[in-house]
Amino acid sequence: MSSFKSISVAAAVLLAGSVSAQTFQRLGACPTLGCVFPPDQADFLAGQFFDIRLEVHAPKNGTEAIGLPPDEKFTFTLAKGDEAPKPVTEYFAIQDSKLENWTFSWYEDLFARDAKKPTVVDVRAKAYRRLALYEPGEYTATLNYNNGSSTKATWLVRDLAEERKTKNVVLFIGDGMTTNMITAARLIGHKSINGKYQSKMQMDKFPVLGHQMTHSIDSFITDSANSASAIYTGHKSTVNCLGVYADSSKSPFDDPKVETIAEIFHRLTGGHVGIVSTAFLADATPAGLTAHTRARSEYGHVVDTFLNGITNYTWTKWDGPDVLFGGGAEQFYTPYLNKTYYTEFAKKGYQILQNRTSLLAAPNTERALGVFTTSNMAKWLDRNVYRSNLNQSLSPTGDKKPALDQPGLKEMTLKAIDILSERSGDKGWFLMSEAASIDKMMHVLDYDRALGELLELDDTIKATVNKLNETNSLKETLILVTADHGHGFDVMGSVDTRYLAAQNVDRKKRDAIGVYQNSGLSQYQNTGNLTYTDSNFPKSWDPRYTLFQGLMADPDRRENWSVHKDGPRTPAVEVPEDSDDYYANPKDGKDGILLNGTLPVENDQGVHSLTDVPVFAMGPCQELFGGVYNSVDLFFGMAECLGLGRGTPPAEQ
């Protein structure tokens, strides 16, 4: 599932960084031996809560060893503009913190890893928690250490915008969705004549288009955790991080936090929050709105923060979203720290919904937890075309029965809007709705299911626009559609699947591929007679001529470019089992071409890519989201539109 497997390889060798290192780094965003978090170039919303973490590193061996213990007498100052630097304790009028110490180890490169020669680093550290800067402008944060060394960080508090311009925000995230995928989905879901589409994607109708750059703080490829953090907090971070910068300590719960859009919106305005995803709910994109941890795999923590917010430190007061809809029932019926969260949510007055029928029937006046399956939710293609694939032991109650009555993203989103609208009154609401399995199906090279999820997202956006229009709230709702990162995917032509299957030799099978003029026209609308409640989906998912489509970073696999009728694809399998050595799955892509992968062989799926991803905007402040910008600017744009900046501390926090 998702990118987690590949990432854990990195996590196992520990967080890293250094001028020379690349594959591994001593500690991200800290190329020197003195580390300041938030680091250089961090931007803040005026009044946004954040923690400060300071670390001084003393490598005991390796290329950076200096033969000294880490400096314990480091100092840290802050200065606004040209003002004189003040000690951090004076600047914020806070007590000094306790000195902490630990060690960690990392590999400087792959040769060191092969030789099993880690570099060990001794650390002294401090943290200052729940601070805020209210005055816009540039600040210089300076860590002085090792008798004359210093690490400077320039921080920027963005200009104040306290006026609220939108009542509501809907943030749609197509996880892993790129322009290339939108183009492919349009081709199979919409009819065209002589090169002109006869209907439009809803996102194509949005008046403003932007591109956001997804680069992480310490790697140019991002995962869904740190990209969610960038979009929700305005702070770039490290792979696997949710709402924190990654420090080098052992605990995943003490890293320096930054406040999220959901937390700020609720704290300052009392506005209501909804979270909807087709993933398991503890997954990164929904989790990022409330969780603060270096390890996205801390699912118990994530679910607890949905309900209770941060409890191990003083932090934003949080009392739960109005709506939490998705999959991942195992995190709700399996105890975490002796609590089961179906029970915990019910205790706080949530209706517990476990199927589509009860979702549609639920009153809009009460808060609702809807968990419709264990693991990720069923895909649109299986719910609508290949329904027998739903016969798995995925019931959200944990009774091992199938979860046959699952809603789609559209039904969850429309119900969320009903509840949020009913309950929030004049305070307004913020809804994040995620089409998670665009990403999950691209990971397993199951292009058809991924495009089905993308078309379902577009259908959901269309239904949302219609509903908001009918209820006269379209003009007071900012709608954003974006993604958190890309996958290297595109369509290069067509495949004559009948010809492909009829050939016996791989080199001859390649003749089945038609490029340029030979790509011809999409047959997904021209043949077949499938009909659904929703209109813009393929009329056939297995025409003779399919798309010559794919990813660029793959495990070994066999490609026949045909729909996977038996359920989501498994392109590669471990041979032998538990070897971490994946080969093409002999049961997958029969009659296809055997293709050797390019990824390290412990990968059983594709990985994310660098590409800028699109942003479609409509509603109040839409003009803030045109052109090309950094992912963090999405946070600042939403915060500006909601008027969340504060030039002075609120009376009560």
Place this chain on the structure above:
Amino acid sequence: MSSFKSISVAAAVLLAGSVSAQTFQRLGACPTLGCVFPPDQADFLAGQFFDIRLEVHAPKNGTEAIGLPPDEKFTFTLAKGDEAPKPVTEYFAIQDSKLENWTFSWYEDLFARDAKKPTVVDVRAKAYRRLALYEPGEYTATLNYNNGSSTKATWLVRDLAEERKTKNVVLFIGDGMTTNMITAARLIGHKSINGKYQSKMQMDKFPVLGHQMTHSIDSFITDSANSASAIYTGHKSTVNCLGVYADSSKSPFDDPKVETIAEIFHRLTGGHVGIVSTAFLADATPAGLTAHTRARSEYGHVVDTFLNGITNYTWTKWDGPDVLFGGGAEQFYTPYLNKTYYTEFAKKGYQILQNRTSLLAAPNTERALGVFTTSNMAKWLDRNVYRSNLNQSLSPTGDKKPALDQPGLKEMTLKAIDILSERSGDKGWFLMSEAASIDKMMHVLDYDRALGELLELDDTIKATVNKLNETNSLKETLILVTADHGHGFDVMGSVDTRYLAAQNVDRKKRDAIGVYQNSGLSQYQNTGNLTYTDSNFPKSWDPRYTLFQGLMADPDRRENWSVHKDGPRTPAVEVPEDSDDYYANPKDGKDGILLNGTLPVENDQGVHSLTDVPVFAMGPCQELFGGVYNSVDLFFGMAECLGLGRGTPPAEQ
């Protein structure tokens, strides 16, 4: 070069179309046996010249055979809105045309091709030439044939916009350039700190962003010829077509034409035109502004139309561009129809420039033909870093000496603006400037050279904005930056090239690839000490950690993800020679991973992709180019901004 090789395979089996056919079609945009060009869904600018071609097909064998000869008594009518249909001769007050007849053959699918069983089609046809519709609105064109059959085409003349809002237009085309490539170029050309770029691409600064859909009229993948036609004429067409719809006749010079933006602009306003490209000048993207032929490979015709316009039919009066700069000297010193075009251009008063030095020194008062090399121009990477690769027999005089003193896109573009500005006076100018080798280098999987060309394009745009600003013409110039199609390219991580080379086994070499957090940061700005006149290019092209980048549709090849220092890459070679069977080039990508391709084995290079491509707009009418739209809308947007629509025929044509 470019995509032509792959396309000629399709051309060899002839143009095709039919409801069931896909890889091959009887005739594009004609699924029935009665063909109307312009076909259904065609849009027109009011007053734009076009030809009509009508064909009636009678397949003699195959699935569509009806056992009858083609109807010779077909009729054709036109009706505006609900008006009564009139015969075409009456509608336009023209004489009827001569009945033509021919046969052609095609394969219905790959099995038929393997069995060498072509389908033969008997054709009757007529053509009506240089017509125009002046009244905006919807028209119904009807071909009646075969005693009761009819083919209807709905034509739309777009709303009139006669008011001119911009004096000048610069249309930059990054051939084959996608958002993914822009992201990659930014990563290697601009320094970032903690996920924030310290400088911006010029195109990232443009206020308006759009996406255009590149779908061809009869295939979803496009080549540079028919996409240039869409952008320049507002009419989608078929692969290989320049400014025409493809009919089924044998001649590549009698297909139905549509007038281009350059022709209309010059005809109606007397405005001046400039054409700049880093390709050979007869290549599709420059050619599309003046040529009208089904076969982009008719280079002699193309070069003649640059100078003389269309001469085999009455058409738009054309007397040559002010500026024509690029490569492809062999089409200027080799005779075509007993004329050599260096001489022909000189006769008409053009200065002939053959190197950078003479380009820079040339007076701005005279028209100029600049041809700086045979074939495509040298790449930025070879001109600036690996200069010894320029030692080839490519002199533009044809004397087999090297072409060492070649200008770059920036120098050609700035000089073009100087000449156009000087000569056009109040009439204004239209300049097309193409970074052609983004495409050409992506075709040969030479990612570094492709990204170098993209950075050079951005540098050219920056210099153009600065020049227009300095001369107070920025506000009266619409600048568009776009592409004509994509390639399935992205970056998925980093490659430790030292580790890759040190391993002996392909599966172990794959460990050199770092994904997610292990991608680390770009080393193209962090290491190396290359400096150039231009600022935003890599400081090193061969850092230890390179980009894990690539295309998705490939020939067999060996990848080591390292810069190709000896000149543009040759990923695959014919084995044995002249076999049309390409294998990985044993001299390419040494120490790399051997990867089997997915394309038909006669391909020695990658192919285009489906993806929507970006449009960046700045200047008068910039607001017309935001959001998502069809490629033809670029033509209509430029025409609207230049005020080129006409509600009545001009006094003189």
